[in-house]
Amino acid sequence: MTSIGTGYDLSASTYSPDGRIFQVEYANKAVENSGTAIGLRVKDGVVLAVEKLIHSKLLVSESNRRIQTIDKHVGLATAGLLADGRHLSNRARDEAASYREHYRSAPTLQFLVDRVGLYVQAYTLYSSVRPFGCSTILGAVDETGPALFIVEPSGVSYGYHGAAVGKGRQLAKTELEKLKFSELSLREAVMEAARIIYLVHDDAKEKDFELEMTWVGSETNGVHLPVPQDLFNEAARKAKEALENFE
């Protein structure tokens, strides 16, 4: 990398002469090395799915979750450093609770994303701190309907119909682009999400993985919940079948 040895990459508070902040770009590298996380926003809800790479067979299954619940109606999936993701989700929870305390109503996802973005951005300003090594996908159904965002290590956030971060994001995005989000039902979105995670997982390079999937929408009464076991199993089974027929 060209930046190495130039001295401009030692601190988040130093620009390079061409106006870049290398520490933030390195943070993005941490995200790129992580298992893929995706989100699908369809007409009646949002599905989040994560390819959680299992680095040891000794781990208890379903531990170290990478999808968190932020508020009754809000889910957050992270790619990148797990601990950073957990810290951000705690922050997001505090923001949601504080919104409720102030306004006695559920926060919109746009509000939460703005606040989390502001927080993440603050970690790109000082030499004493390190930017967050994670991108977060936030999904919810709020008063505006289904909503889906990504907050990047730089603090910027964008809204999406289909979101993907992590190792397999390129392939995942290609697959997401083929979908008609305005026509998909929540159940169909669950199937697609599982299929994409199984698809982008690289057997050859990577160890084992666990699929993690949550949803929020009409079927869950607007509550962010894990996808029920029977539906989860069905989606995983179909995903494996699709994999065999792929190409």
Added chain:
Amino acid sequence: MFPLTRADSFAQRNDDAFDAYGTYPLHQRAPHKDVFAEGVQHTQQPIVTGTSVLAIQYKDGIMMTADTLASYGSLARFKDVSRLHPVGTSTIVGASGDLSDFQYLQSRLDQLVTDEFTHADAHDLGPAEVHEFLSRVLYGRRSKMDPLWNSVLVGGFRDGKRFLGYVDLLGTTYSAPSIATGYGAYIAIPILREAVDGRQDKLSESDAKAILHDCMRVLFYRDARSIDKYQLATVTADGVHVSDAQPLDTSWGFAEGIRGYGAQTQ
């Protein structure tokens, strides 16, 4: 002259007797004056109030009822206010007394439930936990001499077990097969103990409903701060259900012949 010490500048004392340097032993010093103490107000009395809450155990769980009136002194101020509040999936909380204090408790409980939910650790709050929480909050506030002016009933059904408990502004707690707050403790309890205590395992849902309905009617006849409109909540293995407000059937025909009630005959 420049102020020499913090005590000097804050208290603006100018007499020689004032020990600006704190040289005396603690117990001989002038008592510390909290200059803001008079600005702190504590609840001295309830303002907008709800009257009795009744609750009983029955075969399938617990049933709770409260009318929908919020009184401002003797004024029937708000006539469609719910005093029954579900907490989580297995608990109902009903309150009499100050309704703004109850709204504060509602928001504390909602916060608690949300926190518990977002942790997603397969634990959730049952009625016993909610009752313990409320009793700690109410006892804590009475100990600060700043009470939350309520009598609260907590009912629920979880893991095949019924729960019915009471807590009030002093932090006093207890459990019983039938409990009533306010005037209900005088007027409904004799009826409820007769009908419920010892028969909790036999009472059907319709039995329980009928008993509470009767009690609410008697209370409406005699409690001047009540209204003929009430809600019923049930907590069973199927979860919490709070009914819409329903009217109370009353008959005043008996009064027709009593002088001063019916049409005046003389």
Added chain:
Amino acid sequence: MPDGSFSHPQQRQFNPYTENGGTILAIAGADFTVIAGDTRQSEGYSIQTRYAPKVFRLTDRAVLAVNGFAADGNMFVKKVKQRLEWYRHAHAKDMPLRAIARLIQTMLYAQRFFPYYVYNILGGIEEDGSGAVYSFDPVGSYEREACRAAGAASSLVQPFLDNQIYFKNQTAAPGTSHPTHLPLPDVLSIVIDSFTSATERHIEVGDGLEMYIVLAKGRSAQSLEGMRGLQELSTRPDGDRVFVIRKELKKD
């Protein structure tokens, strides 16, 4: 105003206390102690519940009875139990009875200027194997005694105990002397009689009776066998043992 009602401003003050009735009592024997309380909880003329325990097992050799303002009582017991648990974590054993007694004094006196409005009676077995009763006032003044009654009907029960346990106003037959300790069956009878009598004469006493019996290590439990409503609460059979007997009292 002519009646002077506004002449000086009035302050109505919130009263943080109430009385919840009931009575407790404890009697020490040579190698056992009985600690008992009724289970009625009331406020004013209303019975709130017919079953609210006032007597609590703290360890395998200590039982605490608490009477007065129920909310304070429950909080106090909760805090004593917490301190005993901390002691167990620090020392890997149960706190001895006399140490619990001193702990209770310290905890009560710490609230000297906003007291726990409760009368405590602590009963159990000392480290030397003797039965012991400690009684406390609300701010922690305490002493070891052979017997003590407290609560709503203490003025009815204590004189009865003075007569039956301390043999006050009784003269021993010539050439004989009063026993210093009574046997367990006699003590149980006295406790039951105390509560049935208090139930008759005091409106705040009744509903149920819980008698905790702590037996010194090695003492036979034979005299308890076959008693109705008996339940053992000890965690181990080879140390001091704790039993409880639950009985009904009149509910009117």
